[in-house]
Amino acid sequence: MTEFIDQPSPNHDERRSAIDMLVLHYTGMQTGAAAIARLCDPASKVSAHYVVEDDGRIFRLVPEQRRAWHAGVSHWQGQNGVNDVSIGIEIVNPGHEWGYRPFPDLQINALLLLVQEICRRWNIQKTRVIGHADVAPGRKDDPGELFPWQRLADKGLSIAPADPRKIASNPVPDHQACLRMLREIGYALDSNQHTAATLAFQRHFFPPALGRGLDRATRQALVEVHARFTNP
Ligand SMILES: [Zn+2]
Structure with missing residues (x-):
């Protein structure tokens, strides 16, 4: 205790x-x-x-x-x-x-x-x-x-960040699909204000791409983390 x-x-x-x-x-x-x-x-x-x-x-x-x-x-x-x-x-x-x-x-x-x-x-x-x-x-x-x-x-206490070594084979979703996945994970955003949510996502789940916006690797990381959220 x-x-x-x-x-x-x-x-x-x-x-x-x-x-x-x-x-x-x-x-x-x-x-x-x-x-x-x-x-x-x-x-x-x-x-x-x-x-x-x-x-x-x-x-x-x-x-x-x-x-x-x-x-x-x-x-x-x-x-x-x-x-x-x-x-x-x-x-x-x-x-x-x-x-x-x-x-x-x-x-x-x-x-x-x-x-x-x-x-x-x-x-x-x-x-x-x-x-x-x-x-x-x-x-x-x-x-x-x-x-x-x-x-x-x-320890099974939270959703794991994306593994930079494993995301390269993931699909690269389009912009609208990325926004949908960010929302489904839990972030608040409307279609024109995804920058802040993307940055928060990178800080937590994919720091190697911090500040790079919805680049290819961030999109691939998003696929992986979204899958963990929808099937934890
Ligand atoms: Zn605080």
Whole structure:
């Protein structure tokens, strides 16, 4: 069982729906302590259920039964406002603004146990364990392209990213088919605004093509990841 350091935040309210989703974030501040202070400050009006430090310590800020305020304006798989149905975990990392860096093993090992416990407790499906950038493309980048999603996938906790060595034989879908697949995976987009969703998809599922738009390899990766989502 994971051990917690209780650090209660006042920033939560009542849920209106059952928990069936897990959203991962990075803190994006210079230190973990600064992030925790902000997440516990009533004036900030933000919070998360847990914060996982560099060294693997886990702070518990909001009881899981309560709605924490971590995702903001958000959408996934047809649902708006994912705070209502999700548990939010902040992973300490300075992020793109303050010096984005790889996530240490101690931190990821602690996170894996926590995610496993939460997913078992609430029966959260692996298609519903995603990043903040996935539910708020264009507005958020976290936990970002260095986050080791494959390690969660290895434990059956999330959908695996595309394997760059294996996608070359996949078909190359046309533009409209790509948009349909992005939507079916869960991204919010209308036909003219696929750029942000494509970038979020690359950060999570195909970092080698980050920023290259819907190029050939991204389309082939999309085929592979879409298949995993439709048959998890
Ligand atoms: Zn976030």
